[in-house]
Each structure stands twice: as C-alpha cells, then as structure tokens.
Amino acid sequence: MQNALYQYIELYNANRPVVEARSSEPLNRLRTAALEALETAGRLPAKGDEGFEKTSINDMFAPDFGVNISGVNIPADIASSFRCGVPNLSTLMGVVVNDRFTPTSTLLKNLPAGVTMCSLSEAAGKHPGIVGKWYGSVANLDSPGTALNTLLAQEGVFIHVARGIRLEKALQLVSILSAPSPLAAFRRILLVAEEGAQVSVLKCDHTQEGSKQCLSSEVVEIVALNGSKVEWYDIEESNADTSRYCQVYVAQHEGAQVNLCGSTLTNGTTRNEYSLDINGDNTLSHLSGMAIGSGSQHIDNSSDLRHKASRGHSNQVFKYVLDDNATGAFEGSIEVCHGARFVEAYQSNRNILASSNARMHTKPQLLIYNDDVKCSHGATTGQLDSKALFYMQTRGIPLQQARRMLMQAFMADVINTIELEPLRDRLRHMIERRFDGCQSGCRECK
C-alpha cells in the first residue's frame, strides 16, 4: 500500500514559506505541532484500522492531487450554477470556492452588528484575540486527518456571534470544488457562539461541472459557549469523482444546545466524523444524518460523543438507504465519563438495503463509566416492510411509488430534527427528486 501522507509532508517542507505567506498567523502557529503529530502517526488511517473498517483515508488522499498553495485564482461559475436558494428562507450567503471565501453583496450589506462571517485571514486581522484563542482549540491533532488539514489549510471561514445576539436569518455557505485539474482543497471553518448567542448555519457542498477528480479535506470547529445555541446543517450534493473527508469538532459548554444534521444525497466517497465534547452541565445535543446512496457511492459517518459533565441529554439518529452498489458505514460511540451523572444518551441507526449489491456496516458503541445514566443504542438493517408495500398496493398505489413513499417516510426522523421549516420542506422535495432518480441539484432551485 502506497503511503499517501508523505507526498503532502514533502509538499509542505518544500513550500513552507509560500504556504505561510498566503495564510495568517493563528494558522501558521499550529503547523509545527501538526507536522510533529503527522510524523509520529507516520500514515493516514487505512481500511481495516479500528474505526475505519470500510473507509481508507489513505486511499482518498493517495491520488496525485494538486494543492493550490500559491492561491491561483480558479474560476467557478457561481452565479448561474449555484444559486442555492431555499424558497421562503432568505439567508445571508457566502461562497467558498475550494478554500477561498467570498461574501455576497447581500451578506456584507445585511449582516447585523455583533455577527461576523468572513475569511479566516480577514478575521485574524480584525479579531486576532478571538481567532487566536479558539483556532485549533477544539480540533484534535491526534487524528492524522486533522493534523494534515492543520498543516496545509491556508484559508477558511470564520463565523462569530457576539454575546446575547440571536441571529434570526440563517447563514449559508455554498462550498464549491472547482478542479480543472485533479485537486485537493484543505478547508477550515471556525464558528464561535458566545454566551447566549444563537445561530443557524446551512452549508451545501457541490462540485463544479466538468471538474476532474477532487478531494475536500475539511475541519470544522464549533465552540458553543454557555447558554448558546448552534444549528449546523450540512448537505452534500457532489459527484462520483469527489472525495470528502469532513471532521466536525464541537465543544459544548454549560447550558448550550447544539443541533447537527448532515445529509449526503449524491457523492463519490465521503467520510464524515463528528466529535462532540460535552464539557458543561445541562446540555442538549442532537446529531443526525442521512445518506441516500446509489451507483457506487460510499458514505461513512462516524460519531464520537463524550459526556464529560452531568445532566447532558443527547440524541443521535442516522439513516441510510442504499441502492445499486452503494456502500454505507456507520460508527457511533457514546462515552459517559467518570463523574458525569444523570446523563441520558440515545443513539439509533437504521438502514435499508434496496439492492443485492448494496452493503452496510454498522458499529454503534457505548462506553459507560458511571452508573447514574440512561443510555441505549439500536441498529437495524433490512428492507422495506413488505406488509406496508402490499397494503399500499391494495389501495391502488403502484409498487414503485409505494416504495418511494415509504423511503421518504423513513427519512422523516432525520428531517424532523431540522428546526428551519423552509429547509425541511426543501430537503423533503430534494429527497423526493433523489428517489425519482434525478439529481435535484441546487440549479433547479426556485
């Protein structure tokens, strides 16, 4: 097996000044530690490693990708292709092409006081204290993927909501991978919600039509300080040539609420990791995900939720529908640490295999170090209920339509965790179209 890691380390060692010159101080500060962590690890996780049973990160990074370290302007057809509107939900939108952030004019005009959404380098200039304090504070360099991202990420998005500000409009990030030649983009997002702040972010991932093979390595850090509320909705609609390795790290403080929901509708190879540290008492955490796979899509979600404080309530729901040769993997763990009392943590993973070549691997885990808890997990893999299908047919609903209806209903649990009603409607519509066999695509919005 080829070790994919060293091509990136060599790239960095050869171009260190360029990488740093086109970045900013808080990001540069962590590169040495990241390099050390990578050299200790020696390689990226490969298939069969514990926790990576079905997905090889090494293989995702192995192709000879170019990394745009010198910041060459790569065009992307944003205006016509990716309008990404959600009917009845006016958002404040910014666009990320590969790793570069561009605000839209409405964003600049309408962003209320106390709310920042800008590029990390701009933020490093304007709010050096905040960026310096939180950048890299949640992400774990022991994960080789995160260390590699920290080593090479030059730019990113910074979202900050000041104390007590409740943002009514949702923020939206349209992320586009544009790869005229094979390309790897190292993306970074830092979101800080100060005490009592509220924010919801909608992020959609796309790949520019006509792109070559590409990879997005993304590390998202979410800091939810005391009494804040963060909603994070992520929808991926890319193509078969796209690999995505997205690691979301959350630090949740006392009384904070966090709601994360990730949907994979079309993709190539995707690995999403969610790592939640629940550091404060009286928290509420929702984590949900859905995946619809056909063709040879591969979707792997992994969650790692650590209750370090008392009276935390967490709920995880992950659902997969896999058709054709699609493969899915889910690995979820709940850890209740010593001294974390009165924790209630639930997890459920349900999967439907719709074809004989679809594969599902699931590994829900509980690690409990305390007796004052209520924890459970459940996992099922099977097919649609034949009785329900039969019943619907007796009422004159054709089999195909009955199947679609049941699959949509199956996804309802995940959709219902989304708190923005227009987004729920939109996602329902997208799923409907997805099961009809057409890529709904943002371009059909509006």
Added chain:
Amino acid sequence: MDNNTKKPGQNQASDNDSLLRDVTESDYKYGFVTDIDTDIIPVGLSEDVVRLISEKKGEPQWLLDFRLKAYRHWLTMTPPEWGHLNMPEIDFQAISYYAAPVAKEGPKSLDEVDPELLKTFDKLGIPLQEQKQLTGMAVDAVMDSVSVKTTHREALAEKGIIFCSISEAVKDFPDLVKKYLGSVVSYKDNFYAALNSAVFSDGSFVYIPKGVRCPMELSTYFRINAAGTGQFERTLIVADDDSYVSYLEGCTAPMRDENQLHAAIVEIVVEDRAEVKYSTVQNWYAGDKDGRGGIYNLVTKRGLCRGDYSKLSWTQVETGSAITWKYPSCVLQGRGSSGEFYSVAVTRNRQQADTGTKMIHLGPDTRSTIVSKGISAGYSENSYRGLVKVTPAAEGARNHTQCDSLLLGSNCGAHTFPYIDVMNPTAVVEHEATTSKISEDQIFYCNQRGIPTEEAIGLIVNGYAKEVMNKLPMEFAVEAQRLLQLTLEGSVG
C-alpha cells in the same frame, strides 16, 4: 460513592458502603491447592518443548507436524490489542507448557485414581464417583491440561457415542480426529489459537453418531492446580446427522498471586439437522480485590453449523477470571441453520471482560439470536463485543441482538461494541442495547413490600439474568444461580 447525591436517608450511604465492602471481600471457595505429584516440564517455549510435549503424549507424526506448523506460524504473530482490556504483556517464556498429575498407567477404575485427586473433585462437587450415576451426567475431569478420568464411558459406548480425552481419541480414533481437528479453528486463526495448537496437552473429544440423541449431559470440568503453568486444553465435538448433545463445561483454579494463562480452543462441528448445546459456567480464580493474581482466560470457541437445519447454542455464565477474552461463535453454513448465544457476564473488583460472539451467516435462511447481559461492579470493566455478518449468499438471514448492561457502583465501566456487516438486502438484522443502573424505583417498591435492599437487588439481578439462566440445563442453572448470588451478595446500585 458520592454521598452528597444521596438525599433520602443519610444512613443508606453507610449501608451501601458496608454492602459494597461485603461484595468486594466475599470469598472464592475454590481457591485451595491440591497437594499431588505433578509432572511439570521446565518453563519456556521452543520447538524442542513442542516436540517434548508430543513425545510425552506418544503422539503420531501427523499431530507433531500440526503442532510444529502452528508453532512456526505463532512465531510470526503478535498478540491482539484491540480488546478493551488493560492486559500486561505476557512473558510466554516464563510459563511451563505441560503439567500433569503423575498417573500410574491410566486408571482403570476409580480405585486406582489418586485419592487426593478424588478429594479435589469432591470438594468441587464434581460427581466422579460411579455411584453418582443417578445424577445422569458423564464427566471428563481435566486437571492441569490432562484428562484425569472420564465417567460413564461404557454406557455411552453402547449408543456408539465417543466421549474421551483427546489424547485417547488420537490413539483410538485417529481418522476422526485428523478429519476434524483444526477444521473450525485453524491454527492460523489468531495468536492464542496458534499457541494452543502448538502446545495443547489434553481436552475432551465427543462424537455423536448419526441419529443418536445423547441420553445424558456430557460435562468437562477444568481445573488448574500447578503453579507457574498455563492451561491449554482443546475440545472437539462432532455431532453427526440428526444427533443431539448437551455439553457442559466448568472451571476453577487455586488462589495465587501470579497470573496464570488459560488459552483453550473449542471446536464444534454440527452436521445436518443435528443440535449441540454448549453451556459454560466459568469461575476461574479472578484475583483478589486489588486485582492481584487471577486467570487470563483467552479462549477461542467456534462452532461450524455445516449441515442444513443444524443448530448450535452457546450459553455462558462468566463470573471468574482476571481477564476474559472470548467470543464463542457460530458459522452458519447450512441452509436454515441457526445459532444462539446467551451470556451473563459478571465482573467485580478489578476484573476485566471483553466478551461476546460472532454470528457469521453464510447459508440461506440462517437465523441467529444473541442475548447478552453484563453486570459490572467495583472497579471492573465489562465489554460486549460482537459481530453479525451476513454474506451475499445468506438470503433471508435473520438476526436479533439484545445486549443489556447493568452497573452497580459508579467506578465500574460497561461498554458495547457491536459490529454489524450486511451484504444481502433480504437480511433483517436488529441490534438493541441499553445501559443503566438498578432503578431506585424498583428497590423502593421492594422495600415498601418489606424486602430488604440486599434481597431486592438479588431479586432484580436474578430477574435480569433469567432470560439466560433459563437456557442452562437444570443442574447447571442451580449452580449458576448460586454463583451469581454469591458474586453479587450485598452489591448495591
């Protein structure tokens, strides 16, 4: 115990403390050592040792070749580290790989068996005496890896059933042993299986011919006695077409400050429409309350349901061992074959257990059921680790898994690691797990009806484990229930 959270009744806290002390200090009643002449070979492992064991047992060349292949393969392997266990490195050169009570030319009747030995098994409550025929159980007693005595052989032989030690089987039924040995657990399977294949010294061999229903429970009792040794026994059970057998296994060891290694292999082959029921009450010495001493129980158990509509059922009650690492598995190959796994695992003090099962669905219409109940107390760590795999050919496979954990005390850990791999869309696989402590409402209810807390806990735990206990054969169920009560006496949630 965190006192400030106990609001109702301050004295309850001190009650709890004394009860917890009781449980951590309750005795291990099998901890005695038998003073008997033992033939122990020097410590260390090398090709010469493997040859020596084989020579001592007067084995044929093919078996020696098998051992040597296994030994050479073992040298290339490293111990598995994925378990949720904190296991000190084992020095394989510090163990003696062969210890046998000195026997004079194999006892022909009980009179010739060393009286010390008989006393040992009497103390353990194992009916070796012929007069105990009425208990209706045939016993193969294995001490320090050597089979001491097998009872009821004649009665069984009438039906054509072979039940003897594996070394006798090698001599008397070489074709059968050669055909099946290593067919389910290959010597390449894992580190400890390779080690066992190289140095195994004895064990039981069972063959049930076509159409025979074994009239009594077959039972093996394992006992580690000698110090500084490991125990490496090997059990092979073959159930031919349309046969049935229920097999029981029990184990104990003396109390010692050192850790002793037990690395066994159990292989079971189930042919068309046959059924095998394998029950274990594992009560190896678990170490003292600070975790000194105790047995490392690193065992590979696997059954192959080769025949159509065959059935294999594992039932285990695990209360002993400092470290348990075992996953009794079913390979469901025949059409409509089914596998069951029922387990109660209790850990306390500093015990660690990483145990569970594997259900590998190869054939169509195969079914499996897993019920696992973990109970952890003290500073122990109790993990369930299981695999359910449905391969593409396993049309219509069905699995249901239920694994529950009960926590007694706030310093223990209970973990669940299920692996579920489904490659066939017609399969239905379900997994459920819950973790909680004994509910205060339930205890309060019992108290209210005049049942003291300690008894209430006994009741609740017994109810919790009942689903598994019900699957044990009668004689064993009584012993297991007693064992459970003894282990948990006075423990409080």
